[in-house]
Amino acid sequence: MSLSILQGFSKSLAMTVLSEIGDKTFFAAAILAMRHPRRYVLAGCLSALIVMTILSVAVGWAAPNLLSRTLTKHIATVLFLGFGLWSLWDAFHEGESEELAEVEAELDADLKANSETTRANGKGDDDAKKKNRPLLSQFLSPIFLKAFSITFFGEWGDKSQIATIGLAAAENPLGVVLGGVLGQALCQTAAVFGGKSLATQISEKFIALSGGVLFIIFGIQSFFATVES
Known part of the structure; x- marks a missing residue:
């Protein structure tokens, strides 16, 4: 692995972990996995984020x-x-687990609407159909599509998406994709298998502080970096 790929990989990995832990999509995955x-939840959430990462890197790669x-x-x-400054501001001015409460309220409302629809349809018929479905159609189930859509549209225009675009414009795109x-x-694996208990134990203030410092370091490096001809 070349130095440029390794540098893009390490920066992207660190940025992604610090941006996504405690993010709205992290909490959504944790709560969906309990229900x-x-x-299906892991496949849907991870597919959405991989697609989003590749799209963001493609935009960043095309920018120059x-x-x-x-x-x-x-x-x-x-x-x-x-x-970086935005993350530091969030760390000192936002309360703990506000995003968790917000996501939980949204998913609870959605669950009530879906449960009423499910009662109207026959659950026994649905179970019988699921057993006869091929593997591909099972992964394209409503649960997969729900996890995919919640994650994709929740991440669209998010701070981490725009930061990935900026990172891909400054670093090796392949390294940024692999790290992201x-x-x-x-x-997402931690969110799905750790569940809500892991989400509630995360110090959002610490994550926001760490992410803010990391973004500022990237900004300083970008400022002093030489422009290749």
Whole structure:
């Protein structure tokens, strides 16, 4: 593995883990896994995040070809420093587990609506159909699609997505993809198998502080980095 790939990989891995632990999509995966089969929830959440990571890296990789490399570098620097200050602000001004309560309320409302629909349809017929489904169609089940859509649209436009775009513009795209995918896999697996108990034990303030410091370090590095011709 070349130095540029390793650098992109390590930065992306660290950024992803610190951005996603305690994030809304992390809590959503943890709560969904308590209510539905874990393999469907993990497959849906992880698929959405892998697609989002690849799309973000593709945008970041294309940016230097659409804009000048100097301008791209300045934009990445501002993004990193801005997100760093934003994370530090969140650490000192937001209460613990606010996002957990918000996600739980949203999923509870959704669960009530779905349970009423399920009662109207025959549950016995659904169980019989599930046994006869091929493997692929089981993974394209409503649970998989629900986990995918909640995670994908919850992550769209999120701080971590935009930061991934900035990181891909400044670092080796392949390294950023590999680090991002591994980081997402670690976070989502922890959320799905650790459950809500893990989510409630996470110090959101510590994660926000660590993420803020990391973003600021990336911003300083980007500021002093030389622009390749």
